[in-house]
Amino acid sequence: MSTVLGGPTAPGARGAVLRRTGDALLPEEWLPLAAAHAERADALTAVWRAARAAGRKHAIEDFLFTYYPTRIAHLRRWHPGVGVALALPDGGDVPGAGASDAGAAADGPDPDDRTSWRWHRTTRSGGTAHDAVAPTTGALDTGALDTGPLDTVRPDAGALETVTLDTEAFLVDRGDAVRYVRDLLSATVSRPGTFGCFGLHEWAMVYRDREAGRDQRHPLPLRLGHAGTDAVVEANPVRCSHFDAFRFFTPEATSRNELQPTRAAQVGMEQPGCLHANMDLYKWCLKLGPAVPGDLLLDAFELARDIRWTDMAASPYDVSGYGVAAIEIETPRGKAEYVRRQRDYARRSDGLRHRLVEVCDTALTTAR
Numbered sequence: 001m002s003t004v005l006g007g008p009t010a011p012g013a014r015g016a017v018l019r020r021t022g023d024a025l026l027p028e029e030w031l032p033l034a035a036a037h038a039e040r041a042d043a044l045t046a047v048w049r050a051a052r053a054a055g056r057k058h059a060i061e062d063f064l065f066t067y068y069p070t071r072i073a074h075l076r077r078w079h080p081g082v083g084v085a086l087a088l089p090d091g092g093d094v095p096g097a098g099a100s101d102a103g104a105a106a107d108g109p110d111p112d113d114r115t116s117w118r119w120h121r122t123t124r125s126g127g128t129a130h131d132a133v134a135p136t137t138g139a140l141d142t143g144a145l146d147t148g149p150l151d152t153v154r155p156d157a158g159a160l161e162t163v164t165l166d167t168e169a170f171l172v173d174r175g176d177a178v179r180y181v182r183d184l185l186s187a188t189v190s191r192p193g194t195f196g197c198f199g200l201h202e203w204a205m206v207y208r209d210r211e212a213g214r215d216q217r218h219p220l221p222l223r224l225g226h227a228g229t230d231a232v233v234e235a236n237p238v239r240c241s242h243f244d245a246f247r248f249f250t251p252e253a254t255s256r257n258e259l260q261p262t263r264a265a266q267v268g269m270e271q272p273g274c275l276h277a278n279m280d281l282y283k284w285c286l287k288l289g290p291a292v293p294g295d296l297l298l299d300a301f302e303l304a305r306d307i308r309w310t311d312m313a314a315s316p317y318d319v320s321g322y323g324v325a326a327i328e329i330e331t332p333r334g335k336a337e338y339v340r341r342q343r344d345y346a347r348r349s350d351g352l353r354h355r356l357v358e359v360c361d362t363a364l365t366t367a368r
Contacts, residue, residue, distance in 0.1 A: 024085035024162045037078035037294040044302055045072060059220050060312045060322055064305060068283055075301065078294035082362045085162040086114065088122075114163045119170040119290060124161045165290050167367040174289070175364075181284045182360035184267050189353040193273025193346045195339045198329045199314035200238050201245040201276070204253035206316060207233045212252070220317040223326055229316045232330045241269050242276045273342055275311055278349040279304040284356055291363045296355050303348055310341050 042049075048065060049072070051058040064070055080086060115122045171178065206217050210226035222229050233253065240246050243261040246254070254260075261269050270277050282304040285292045312319050314327040314334070327341075328334035 024087040024160055025080065026087050027089040030080065030086050033080075033294070034078040037298065038076040040298055041072075041076040041301075044298060044305065045075065057219075058322075059218065059317075060309055060319065060324070061305065063308055064282075064301070068304070069286060070301075074286075075297070079165070079290045079292065079297075081293035081296075082165055082167055082291050082359065083366055085123075085164040087160045087162050088115070117163075117290070119166050119173070120163050121166040121169075122161060122163045167291075167363055170289070170291060171363065171367045174287070174291075177287050178291070178360050178363055181287060182357055182364070184270060185281075185284065185353045185357050185360075187267050188270045188272055188277065189350065189357070191271055193343070194239070194241070194271055195273045195342050195346075196237075197239045197241075197274075198236065198335050198338050199275070199311065199327070200233065200236055200329070201240045201242070201249075202311065202315035202317075203229060203233050204238055204240070204249045204256065205245075207250045207253040207256075209250060212250070214250070217248075218317055220319065220321075222316050223318040224316065224330075232316070235330075241271055242274045243269070244280070245276050272346045272349055272353070275307050275342065275345060278345050279307045279311075281349060281352045281356065288356070288359060288363075291359055292356070293359075296352065296359070300352055300356075303345065303352065307345055310338075310345075314338050 048058055048061040051061070114120055206222070206229060208230055209216055216222075224232065233256065238253065238257045239259060240249075240257050241259050241261055243263055243266050246257060246259075246261045249257065259269070272278065282297075282300040285297045285300045309324065310327070312322075313324050314329050319326065326334075327337050329338050
């Protein structure tokens with residue numbers, strides 16, 4: 001039997017496929033992966049955690065922890081994905097299982113916790129354990145181990161206590177979400193991206209706020225002031241296809257949008273050039289929970305974080321206090337830079353969408 005960990009190597013995927021022949025991944029195989037995952041999560045969240053520790057708000061990265069239901073402890077928690085059993089160490093002795101960063105939650109890769117995690121089941125069975133080759137280079141590359149066919153048997157392994165995702169129980173609670181995510185992402189990846197919105201969604205969210213007497217949406221000052229911001233919206237076509245951006249437009253801006261996205265039409269309108277649709281791949285990873293391999297979760301978070309910085313650089317807000325140069329989308333040069341980044345994010349998101357669709361397919365197929 002061969003179990004695949006981490007999904008297929010699709011365009012934009014991080015690392016290669018992790019294959020395991022045998023009943024389960026042994027502790028010496030998966031504990032380093034879990035520790036590396038926690039270390040990578042700490043690195044990706046270091047800026048936000050430092051701001052939080054200092055009691056400061058972070059106008060750029062707070063979004064990743066407020067709009068999305070992110071908990072540091074869950075982000076650090078490694079999952080192998082659907083159909084991969086993890087052998088628990090005898091006696092629960094887990095060397096080096098603590099948090100790898102003093103500023104992070106103490107939620108290290110402790111397999112004892114896994115036995116009580118939601119949607120997981122523990123089994124004990126006799127069998128043989130198989131040796132695997134050492135992980136490939138790259139301490140933080142949690143998906144880059146491909147052992148190929150393994151035939152080195154350790155007959156002294158005895159019975160193994162293993163923990164794995166109970167796919168049937170998971171689908172009882174999340175089946176509708178899994179099917180929706182699959183339909184949405186399959187539809188999105190099937191159509192070409194469009195690259196003519198120039199990030200005006202952020203501008204439309206504050207359009208005519210001052211004259212309407214509304215409080216400004218964001219505490220940061222407007223780079224061009226209120227009148228200058230309104231003038232940019234009025235001088236450019238607004239082409240937003242993403243409902244969860246459009247729903248925050250001011251009343252005066254909604255009629256300016258060439259599209260009128262709705263929640264019901266989301267599957268039919270989402271397209272891979274949209275920055276927020278690509279950020280939302282992280283949201284779908286969170287929705288799919290332990291069915292998503294750890295490397296895919298962090299790849300999606302990293303993409304969302306990178307896009308967020310671009311989204312704010314292209315916004316009407318003055319983000320110079322964060323060391324960010326504005327993408328002046330009111331100019332031809334700024335528009336060109338925005339499209340360049342937009343195309344790069346679309347390329348990166350393509351691989352993640354394919355991997356998430358495979359996660360959904362595997363979960364739905366395994367439970368039959």
